[in-house]
Amino acid sequence: MGLLLTKQQALDLLQQEPDIRVVEAYSACYQEEQRAEAEQGVNPFYSCINVDEIESGSLWNLPQPDQLRELFLRLGIPDNTTQQIVIFDTVKISCGENTSRSDVSARVWLALKMAGFGAVHLVVDANLNDSFKHTLRAVTSQKAAHGRGTSVECLLQPDSSLIVSHDELTRLIKGGAKGYRLLDCRSEAEFNGDVTGYSYVQHAGTIPTAESVVNGEFQVDSTGAVATALKRLEERFNLMEIDRSDRLIWFCGTGWRASRMCALSHALGFNSSCVYDGGWYEWQLKGSPAAMEAEQSRSALFEI
Incomplete structure (x- = not known):
């Protein structure tokens, strides 16, 4: 599948592929309750990333690629894997007369690509909600329970x-x-x-x-x-x-x-x-x- 996925395409990909990591992006500025929820449980196929923690300085710029790799490693995403990544968020942000979706996850997508991760899919859908999030968690938990995973080591190429x-x-x-x-x-x-x-x-x-x-x-x-x-x-x-x-x-x-x-x-x-x-x-x-x-x-x- 391509870079951008609908909600259904993301679910289909998760069912078809044995080794996919789901990244739930959020911002504590918009979703303070997500911070505590993100700290609950350990799932090797599901990570929560607070976008506020990967931006640096008073300008909220992204760090250099090598710093991003170290940061993602601390967040549980190894920097030597071919594992595919599906990233999404449920944040809605006012943008003039419109409401923008996927801004938060796109920010983390950019950081992952800078760090050198190759197969990163961004879910762009108007219907992303808590129900979708809980479904992804359930599917990845099943993968973890069955020990499914086929990723191999590789050397990331920062961009x-x-x-x-x-x-x-x-x-x-x-x-x-x-x-x-x-x-x-x-x-x-x-x-x-x-x-x-x-x-x-x-x-x-x-x-x-x-x-x-x-x-x-x-x-x-x-x-x-x-x-x-x-x-x-x-x-x-x-x-x-x-x-x-x-x-x-x-x-x-x-x-x-x-x-x-x-x-x-x-x-x-x-x-x-x-x-x-x-x-x-x-x-x-x-x-x-x-x-x-x-x-x-x-x-x-x-x-x-």
């Missing part, structure tokens, strides 16, 4: 190309580089500078050369048709004349929505897609004189 730093993005903008498209997946109001989107973000606006592709417009509806959301995104790319050879650099406020859109892009075959991890939060904090020189018409940026 640092999935992340773009503030310095690199500044150089791209200043140098007028070709072949990249900077995509702002925040709400239209955030992109237009009408709101910051966050209580702790002081300045509104967007980054020079950015184009708006709103994450909220590419959600999976109640029918669970992932293909429909992907088709809409591909049609948008066609209208924008975005080619698969382009390097797509996604950003949002702090990285969650951008991680989701990066995953959708990879599912469509845009394999050079990556994330400017600091997002608008970092950009407006640091400012960028180089970017201001490149696009004087933007008034959102500033120097401090």
